[in-house]
Amino acid sequence: MSQFAINVLFVGASFALYIGIAIWAKAGSTKDFYVAGGGVHPITNGMAIGADWMSAASFISMAGLIAAGGYANSTFLMGWTGGYVLLAMLLAPYLRKFGKFTVPEFIGDRFYSKQARLVAVICLIVASVTYVIGQMAGAGVAFSRFLEVDATTGLIIAAVVVFFYAVLGGMKGITYTQVAQYIVLIIAYTIPAVFISLELTDNPLPPLGLFSEHSESGVPLLTKLNEVVTALGFNEYTADVDNKLNMVLFTLSLMIGTAGLPHVIIRFFTVPKVADARWSAGWALVFIGLLYLTAPAVASMARLNLATTIYPEMAGQVENVEEAATNPILYENRPEWIRTWEETGLITFEDKNDDGRIQFYNDSADFEDRGWEGNELSVNNDILVLANPEIANLPGWVIGLIAAGGLAAALSTAAGLLLAISSAISHDLIKGSINPNITEKGELLAARISMSIAIVVATYLGANPPGFAAQVVALAFGIAAASLFPALMMGIFSKRVNNKGAVAGMLSGLIFTLVYIFIYKGWFFIPGTNNLPDTPENWVLGISPLSIGAIGALVNFGVAFLVSNATEEPPQEIQDLVESVRYPKGAGSAVDH
């Protein structure tokens, strides 16, 4: 069977499974549509959160980012998992107790303010739309590489499948397809990693392989990797970073951004009890951890594999690494997988010194003494995971699995985001302000229509990505960290913060963060409109625009407290509401009088 046929078989089978689940799990009520009827088991929910959370960025891009940045990019590993600790302790159980359908609804009720709810809706939509574009674009890449259709056609196929299960099944359909998608994506991610780990370190468990001995050379894998990359003019893989403040703030921004992302929070509304919301967070992190503990191993092993593919003499025990690093392979002898990926344009080669060999090294290092005139091979970070099975010479079905896994990661996250967007429109905007008397049936229809529109918009933007799509990390996490997370947390942990404080806090956190991002990245991400170049020398105190969300959150907290303390206390019934969300039992002392 040809590789193409295998890929079609795997992707087709996984899509058939999702559609089957959609028919089985059709939503009959708004409760089904928004929170899957509220009866999802915590372990099931944990798995669904895993797929909801692990996007094309986690599946496809993260290992590549770590491979390129080494220790410095551990921020993604810690930031994207540490947020679950915050969710479990600071938000999820209390928002579950509140027992409504959306995140803006809590903010609107707790701060007894339609403006607050509206600000929350806007933040939710901007963060989620930015995020969903990345997923659709990721699905397009996976389609064009593995199924030999152009990216737009691939996108439309993906959109039809999502349409089917998300619009029909709502949260109910999404929950059970996400469980299936989690299983597909985790198998697809770990199998090639196990083989690569065995090949390089004889250890079948990649997280242990990362700290084991490199079998070919007999030195620890990371020592070998450091040796190899420094011989090519790169920084040591495990090198410490100088700018610790920025690293701390970036990690913190990712953590509180993760905790503030609405599509993750609403998954906690689907479990029966408050205690289940806490357990779900734990299970979610177990399932996420399986991938996140494998990713750094994949990263370092793929980086080493790539270097030793180009410089085979560096692979084994080497007396003189510098000398081994002078002898790259001939371009015409390049392995098959480099040829395949060259066709997608994600690997490119240019023979700058016309010697027919592939000089692959740090472009800013000076190797003129070796007769090198610049780095000749550029490899897009995103292909590392997708190309892994080919690099390790694994059988064709593993490649088919990777294709299905990448699509599962992109589509499961897209579905979660689309649900968050559509429920904000049908529940918060239409039922919440435009037409409060809408019937249950009417609201369900409105939810389905807004979901359909969101899918069309997301597909269009995925096919024609606007300039800001690449800035998803800065924008989505910045907004979630600076506006939604502090508002939710203060709503639970402070009785004193009132409507004026919350609105002022959210707006100032949001504006502060956006302005800082726009100054370096361009106003509304329009190229050329930035006021200062986006380089470390120009950042205030060395804080990058990616890390500013944490400071934005501080601004939000500070302004909210100041304004609240200068204005009147929230009314008694609001203070009672705060009391009631703090206790798992329905009858908290304060609600019952």
Add this chain to the structure above:
Amino acid sequence: MADEKSNAEAYWKANLRLIAGCMVVWAAVSYGCAILLRPLLAGIPIGGTDLGFWFAQQGSILTFIALIFFYAWKMNQLDKKFGLEE
């Protein structure tokens, strides 16, 4: 009524103390061991690198998982102790 109120207050205080304790550990492994204190831990070798690198790429994730389960388990005990479970 007064009893119920003070019971609920005691429950909330116990929860806040537990959260504070867990957050100290959360910050200590990630911001502490993995980032700020890495130079201090540089003397402890592990698989070709140092302990700080391990915390950054594995240790903190494992600790986060343990922390959430610990918190969920402790809170179930508190829910029962104060008679506030569902």
